[in-house]
Amino acid sequence: MMVQTIFEQIQLKKSFLCLGLDPDLEKMPAHLVNSSQEPLFDFCKTIVDHVQHLCVAVKINTAFFEAYGVQGYVALEKLIQYIKSHYPELFTIADAKRGDIGNTSLRYAKAFFETMPFDAITIAPYMGKDSVEPFLTYKDKHAILLALTSNEGATDFQLETKNSDSLYKQVLTKSQTWNNAKQLMYVVGATKAEHLAEIRKLVPDAFLLVPGVGAQGGSLEEVFLHGANENIGLLVNSSRGILYAGNDEDFAEAALKAANELQQQMENLLR
DSSP states (O other): OOHHHHHHHHHHHTOOEEEEEOOOTTTSOHHHHHHOSSHHHHHHHHHHHHHGGGOSEEEEETHHHHTTHHHHHHHHHHHHHHHHHHOTTSEEEEEEEEOOSHHHHHHHHHIIIIISOOSEEEEOGGGOHHHHGGGGGSTTOEEEEEEEOSSTTHHHHTTOOSSSSOHHHHHHHHHTTSTTGGGEEEEEOGGGGGGHHHHHHHSSSSOEEEOOBSTTOBOHHHHHHHHOBTTBOEEEEESHHHHTSOOSTTHHHHHHHHHHHHHHHHHHHHO
């Protein structure tokens, strides 16, 4: 998907919401887990059907499917095919955090861009240029590099400044020199919003995938104030806050209400 299409969806829906799908059988409504032959797929499908008009992107965390082996992989592939066939306007992200030597990255790219038609995949850039560029050989596909994440351990390495710029700044700057760098996006946690203005100076045109709003305590207003560019350039992710807003038979309606509240906040900011 072209970046311009994402911006057009933001304008159309007055939203820069990314729906995060992290299905956990232990947290899903018991009636669905007990009655469905495909609970992972059915749960996610129902959520997507109810909130797709409020979001511009969907991020599927592959670990929550891989945990269930073959059945999980079947559900994952079925889900991405369903979303692409029914809601092709949604920007789809495989939150897989891959990254390996070149020939292995080529296989990962084939898996997530051909076998499963995702638009983007999250990448751990620790191994450098040759582990990322294979993903960028696919036209209109995107690699989303981990830059400054929202978790507690992000301070262990990403903000380290012993002899030079922080590691996350080196990732942002160096990656802009790689082949097809225009297809790069970056993960920047909402809990690190104070760094967004400086990040924008380093990558003024790139889209930022921003987790951490809601359950992790990040501020949507701060993210927008410091991180938005002329094309908005933000995909703010919400997972648990929407998925598990309700745990009874009306779980989908509860998810819709939670997503609608976020979209309304975004619409107000976009004004």
